[in-house]
Amino acid sequence: MASTKSWAHEIEASVAAPRLFRAGVMDWHTLAPKLAPQVVASAHPVEGEGGVGSVRQFNFTSAMPFSVVKERLDFLDADGCECRSTLLEGGHVGTVIETSTSCIKVEPAAGGGSVVKVESTYKLLPGVEEGEYEVAKAKESVTAIFKAAEAYLIANPDAYN
Template sequence: MASGSATYEIESSVEAARLFKATVFEWHILAPKIIPEVVASAAIIEGEGAIGAVRQINFSPALPFGYMKERLDFLDLDKLECKQTLVEGGHIGSKVETASTDFKFEPAPGGGCVCKVVTSYKLLPGVEEDEGELVKSKETVTAIIKAAEGYLLANPEACA
């Protein structure tokens, strides 16, 4: 079984704490408003902002799968870090056995922040690694961060 990881950084002109709050704690509320062409609805279905909380995101027909559920496995509010694991939906069970993403939001020199992302995955037996899927995953996470950034810049009172 193939497993691997991808590491990348996304720069933002928004402060780290606001972007962290928007993408970790309020994404289930913001996503359907910000990117309704991709996210039809979203909700926390277990827990609430604590370790073990599960969030379900329901997608529009624009995506090849209808939904995904992600669990919050690690949270450090002081360091603006978290780890989320995909527990259902997406490619879980069809291509991927496990997948998780670590996020760390750090202040950038001169303002704004850098979101450091590490995605780890384990493919199901017989599934070949697909470089295109890795690129698509990185593009999707980047688009999410950039959508949140755009919203926060247009709404200075949000996630303050």
């Protein structure tokens, strides 16, 4: 029987938490195709206006092992720079995992920077071995997202203020 698993990851950044949260989480569907076109071909809202219940879709290039991901925003505290989302389809849903949720909190750090705290909880499909769901690859991908957003914000100091 498949069990629920989770992983946690922290990423340090040199930009303020509210800016990084807005760029790297709330508006990532707009920035990703511009900042990581080698990975994200396109992205767009599917339903909603960005609040709880909203769904957005990311379409990937051949650099990813899957072509699409749809995620739903389940919880949002924009002032507290925290959200939780559920993977609805795409990714490894239906092939490796049954369900997956991610919680992201961006907290202020010393010197005006921030720390991104990510926790992902997932349930493997019956018969799938733990190694088939690559936690290291997932952590690498989330780090790349926030490092790309950080670099963009450093290069564009007036963005997302």
